[in-house]
Amino acid sequence: MSFLSPQDMQAIWLSVKVACAATLFSAPFGFAAAYFLVFVRLPGKAFLEGIINLPLVLPPVVVGYLLLLFFGQSGALGPLLRSLDIRIIFTLTGAIIASSVVGFPLLVRSIRIGMEEIDERYLQASRTLGACWWDTLFSIILPLSIRALLAGMTLMFARSLGEFGATIILAGNIPGVTQTIPLAIYEYTNTPGGDRMAMSLCLVSIALSLLVLLVSESVTRSYKRRTAR
């Protein structure tokens, strides 16, 4: 691939790494949050829902800045992280956290739509047939919302590939460390004569996104066929 420089290849690899890690890391939490929003009846749920959805409406830069304050040296978690010798700011971990937080509402929303379609009486039937709560969660709720979960993970993956605002604030734009595709494109557009390089990365970005959509579509379809049988 002559039209991509080694630095570009690194950016692509980093992007994929960040998106995969953020998606896999968030999936169980997203599932739990959606379960809570759909099936648990508690006061204050609306507030929690608001908090979960906030990154969706806030400018990513604001999210990034808040995360910076939270994880920074003098932030709430700063002393703890320092004592454990964990660095978040300007690291790959930071990029993953930024992507996770920004993509989380999309993930939860998607799973939630799927879960809301589950008739609660299936859960009652399963309990009266001798399944405990965990058993019901894994034998009924998870299989019945697996398509929504996959759709949510796809959305989140795609969103993570394109994450820019929060990432640049929390993780910076360090080639080979935190420079993902959007950050690399941003750098090219600021460099004289970088248009061609920016364009080739744009093409890669488009190709990656399309690939994700196609894979997700075919996986969803195969699940649909299995359940319709």
Added chain:
Amino acid sequence: MRLEVAVSKKFESFTLKADFTVTAQRCGVFGPSGSGKSTLMHLLAGLLTPDEGRISLAGEAMFDSAKNIDLRPEERRIGVVFQHSHLFPHLNVQRNLFYGWKRTPEAERRIASDALIKVLNLEHLLERGVGSLSGGEKQRVALARTVLACPRLILMDEPLTGLDEQLKYQIIPYLKKVFAEFDIPLLFISHSLQEMRLLTEEVLVFEKGRVEESMPVDELARNHLTTSNRGYANFLSLYDPCPQGDLWRYRWGEESLISTESGIDGENLFELGSKDITLFKKHPQATSARNLIACSVVGVFGDGNRVGVELSCAGGGRLISQIVPESVRELDIREGVQVIAVIKASALRRLC
């Protein structure tokens, strides 16, 4: 079975208060829609928690607010067959059937799965997805699924409502067979007196969130004769039809009855409305009705303008006819009097 219940639960719109003890093996819970029958079922199964009170099954406490006992649904082992079968859509018939079975401790698995599948005629459905089943098939699978979990008690919440008449009477024999063969206590919730009478021995009458009374199911049906306009349905087991002209002659005890409907060899269940039995004091010489049966009056009940007359026929067959008080006086109907019951061939309706 010994089920003791004394619970209350308050809702925004009504309060459920139930205080009863059931000892019959097959008991019905009868009441109009919205009287709290389904809520009761949820309380018994552990899907809802009562505000206070006590539920015990065979001496074991399922719920006791005083002792802080509240067994989870899976610990109670009370099976539920819901009104809509609620088969798990992502599992095929076989995996639905064995969902509860797999979660039953091996020592408790006393139901022979092959026999049950055979009784309910499900063999050919095992590999199918549940989406492609008909209403009756779904209910049969749901029933088998619950029975296979080997519950200590089965609650059925209007399992036949929503099925058409024909299907309903196709399923009832299956139900009876399963409960007879596998000896599982049953609490059957319904607003249909007919289903109640076909499936249970005793009923709890529910009204506005309270158990009003408990009585043998036949007594409830007799009460309905005098209070509602629908009369009393006699259920007759008729055997071995043989053609007679355009009609069919069935064996009923020592008598024979003629019906317009054909049946199968062996037992056929027929329904005969109390209003379709006309009583004559002497043998009518000429009548269009095809069935004339000599019987004696064994009881007269009801005090309104509808009176039930219980008749005993040759071979021990019992019938209940419904007449008005004036006829009782004119024909001098009282215990021991001989009468002729006249029944039209078309009044005998075959159920299954």
